[in-house]
Amino acid sequence: MKDILPENIRKSIEQIRLDNTSGSVELAKKSAELLIFLVKKTSSPTQNKNTAYSLIKAQPTMASIFNLVNNLMINIEKNKNQQLKNIVHNYCKKFIQDLETSDKAISKQAIELIKNNTTIITHSYSSTVLNTLLYAKKSRKKFSVICTESRPKNEGIQLAKNLGKNGIKVKLIVDSAVYSFLPDVDLILVGGDAITNTGLINKIGTKGIAVTAQHYKIPTYALCSTIKFLPNNYQVNLDHQKNPNEIISSKISNVTPINYYFDLTPLEFLTGIITEKEILKPLEIKEKIKHLKIHNGFT
16 A cells, blocks of 8 residues: 655645746755655655655656655665665755755856856756856856746746846847847856756757857857766656646637747757866766666666
């Protein structure tokens, strides 16, 4: 018989599932905090396991949540002689700390790419991109930013607001206008939900921007910590459609609204991935991913 999750835990997982505007770092942190909360309340291994798997299902494209669970399960298996509560608590606390330090390390590397009077385009909302641009501002870099609205949830508007209120000059544009602005751009910085051995999973539209940027020879970087690297044998389904009502609120005869949130940008269209440790070229990324371990529960 299944060990049913407490109501408050199910509600928290549902909130994470429905959150389509926060960045993956924020949602990974919430997931780790939820596991810490649960392990304090129950000693049931089944409840802990069910919660962990439910978190992955809630945001299946977010590698940071998958790796939180995957690495935790590997850790538990390695330390069977220790108390489960201690393993989960210690691992999740360190995971949260690593998220925060990784963000700062990425920002320090990324701002070296921002020269004075640089024009930057970014797409969707990424807390790592936000923190990098705020850090660049504090470091007295002179630059301007172009934000796409990022349909259908328009999370790019929130990024623009956060930048603007901190004194950064921002142009906010509709998604389709990005191609008209690209010829005058110096740098593209985006976040990402996951890095696979074939590409970057990020908000739909990223692929088109990266392909066009390569035509104009604009450096294009994804700001992603290594916790977002997915093992080779873990598959992400990008065909899952979101609520069509986000596109149109009423039915139209013979019209089918298609609402995908994510696309996959092939690695060869990226100049590099800025991680907390180093800036990696596409071939280097594939080599790193090749050595990642996956728990047998996912194979």
